[in-house]
Amino acid sequence: MGTKKYYLIFILILSAVTLVANIVSIGFKPNPAAVIAVVTGLCVLIALSVFLNYLSGTISSLEVISEKLKEGRPDELHMRGNAAIESLLDAIRQFSADSVQETRDMEKKTAEYKLELQLLTKEKENTEAIIYSIRDAVIVSDEYDRLVMANAAAEELFGFKKDPDVSISLEEFIDDNDFIELVRQNRQSRQCHVKHEVTFDGDQHQRTFDCIISCMKDNENQVSGVVAVLHDITREKEISRMKNDFVSHVSHELKTPLASINAYAEMLVDGEAEDQETITEFCTIIQSQAQRLNRLIEEILNISRIESGLVKVNKECLSVAIVVQEAVKMIESYAAEKNITVNLPAPIIHDQVNADKDMLSQVVINLLSNAVKYTEPGGNIKVDSEVNESDKIVHVTVTDTGVGIPPEDIEHVFDKFYRVEANKKYAKGTGLGLNLVQQIVETVHDGKVFVTSTIGEGSTFGFDMPLATSQVEETVK
């Protein structure tokens, strides 16, 4: 408004000066031409002053507008008097109000998106944490068969380490074309929850997996990827195989004596045994086969009771040397029949173990009777028992001068029903005695069985058993 005032003063002064100059120039003599010139000049000056006044008003309004806009306060624009400026201002006000609203909406939306993003990130992290904690191997691939995600179990199974930000084709990570083909086929067939059994060659042994493959579909029902979950069933397979083997072994082992009993009983019924001697012979065979059957059933039951944890164990603190002495006494007459001598260890005082007496006796008797069975007449058996204080164990060995065991059979002699082919001719047996020894020592008493043997020279079977806790404390004192 100040500028406008100066313009007006300037114009008035200019008009006055011009008027005076004109009057002076015409020398106060009225001359129509001069009067017209003076009046015209005055009109022009007044028009110019009005125009300049308008211009200065407009400029100063624009200055204020720009000032207010710069300060971000368009609401404070309240100008009057100029219609163009007023409508411009209204437009600016409207535009600015819309912009402010839009900005506010956008800020609100951005905050919502940020929150949504945070939630999604958290959800993704949770899902990944769950997938990572699963013991089964999980592999996720996209619609182009590129690896999107793999948990630790999958990385361990296939032997790779995935960079979470890089997705590369499955082939780059997984060295098993059959499995990759399976994933591809499933993606193409768009199937869900299809179960397959797959095997992978590991470093030491083959591993078998139950593999469930599912297609992931997007909102438009298009396949967006594949999830494969691999559950290791190697152990279950092994157990099922062992069970089948066990059942077929048992039925086979039971069949042999039963068939023999049946055959001799039939001969007796048919009157094929004409004299008393033959009758006695047949009956003896039936009796011995029945005893074998009984032994077999007893041992099978003992082993399965221990394996299933159903056996009643009465552990007590006892001396191994005493158990060994008692077992030797029981076996002596059998050894004497074959003219085999049995050497006993010198009694050890501090050899207490926490064990079930009947079970421990069974272990020593089984080892001693095997030593007698597989040693030629005139041989020798030596029983030793010593305390290893540093390892806190009692070390028991039964060494014979028997036929020995071929090296290829050594690692199997503790297996159920395993009988060394080369030694079958020396004695009858079930192939269960050593397995029972192993179960009693290792499963029930936390001990360890062992064997060494040389063909033609003899064998040493034995076991280590932890010293009783009270015994350990006494030894430490």
Ligand code: ADP
């Ligand atoms: P079995 O009833 O056949 O004796 P075991 O389980 O006791 O069954 O023994 C398994 C196999 O180990 C036996 O068949 C035998 O061939 C072999 N064996 C066990 N002890 C000895 C030993 N002291 N000397 C030689 N071979 C042995």
